Amino acid sequence: MRLNELKKNDDFIKREVKYGERKITLYYLKSICDEEKITDTIISPFYEIFKMDTFVDYIQSFEEWAIIDKEKVAIDKIFGGNVVISLEDKIYAVKMDKFESRSISESSEESVLQGPKDSLSEKISTSLNIIRNRYRKDTLIVKNHKLGQNSKTNLIVLYDNTLCDHENLLYLNNKLKNIEVDLLQSAGQLQKFLMDRKWCPFPLFLTTERPDRVVTNLSQGKIVFLIEGSSWALIGPARFYDFFKSMDDPVELPIVGKFFILIRYIAVIITLFFPALYVAVISYTPEILKIQFALLIAGSRISVPFPSYAEIIFMMIMAEFLSEASIRLPRTISSSATTVGGLILGQAASEAGLIGDVMIVVIATVALSIFVIPINSMHQAIRVLRYPFIILGSLFGAIGVLIGAFALLTYLCNLRSLGKPYMQLLTNKTL
Structure with a gap:
């Protein structure tokens, strides 16, 4: 040799x-x-x-x-x-392999007030150990796969043999056989290969670094993917409402947990439709507002040289810049830099007459509501979808926003995750 x-x-x-x-x-x-x-x-x-x-x-x-x-x-x-x-x-x-990885640490991206604080590990055997110690049923099945012609990444598929839908497993095996990729390094990459629609903005799989969320979904009959070198697990099939549940919800009293879930849905509606409806009402139908409120908005926009849609898109893009800066900057300076930047930008733009005072309230409300979503992948999808609705509102008014909302709902109803309806509301087990 x-x-x-x-x-x-x-x-x-x-x-x-x-x-x-x-x-x-x-x-x-x-x-x-x-x-x-x-x-x-x-x-x-x-x-x-x-x-x-x-x-x-x-x-x-x-x-x-x-x-x-x-x-x-x-x-x-x-x-x-x-x-x-x-x-x-x-x-x-x-x-005789040796895998250098960090020790088990606290989950940094999915924080909870109550419940376990540990997260999954980049070492796949460590993650499997954590899950096995929390889900001690003999029906938990572990299957090994290798993906990536160059990386030959280890992939583990976990499922409960008595709870998992075997049609999902058949669908998944066909998908895995057809994956051709040079490098596979993260759960996000794997999700793109498992999705039927290449340009779908919505996440069709849950990504989590929390072992308790993994175990909860295993008990609901879902399939979990662990990838060597990534501390994030991929879970499917996912449904739309899965992305609005926190691991704090089952711990809280029932009425409190349901209230927090309701708050998240309200926040999504606000962040998705509020900017578009603001533009639609200001541009086309200001008469539906109370006269005092209409005059207040008109007075705040007297010095603004731009139409309302340009004003709100400009401020939302500035807010996106601040959000990205807070992620990319070192943690020691990110919070102070973005806070100071946001205050200076809003105050300076208002004093210069580039935006109205009411617009600052609208942008602040939208910026706060988007962060209520507990799963980051859904958070990003909603951020992207706000802009098409603003364009519809600026072109066609409130009717355009309603048509866009109907089209979005129709699109969601046609989505599938591992062959299962994305908007399916009734299941045998709920969190």
């Missing part, structure tokens, strides 16, 4: 171990293999076991081992974290 050609890699190790007339040759990458473990579990036993047949039996006692018969297979094994062992006339591969 031409494994010596891998010497062009500085982290490639070829190590010959001799004891008397016996000899083995080890091939591995020190960057992804645990050298201490190799010494303790392979090299030291080689000196202690005097018969080669006994040593072969010892190699075959490892949990993950294989006999290699092709050069390409050997190279793939080496890059997969295996040690290739050449002895006598046979070649074996033993898993």
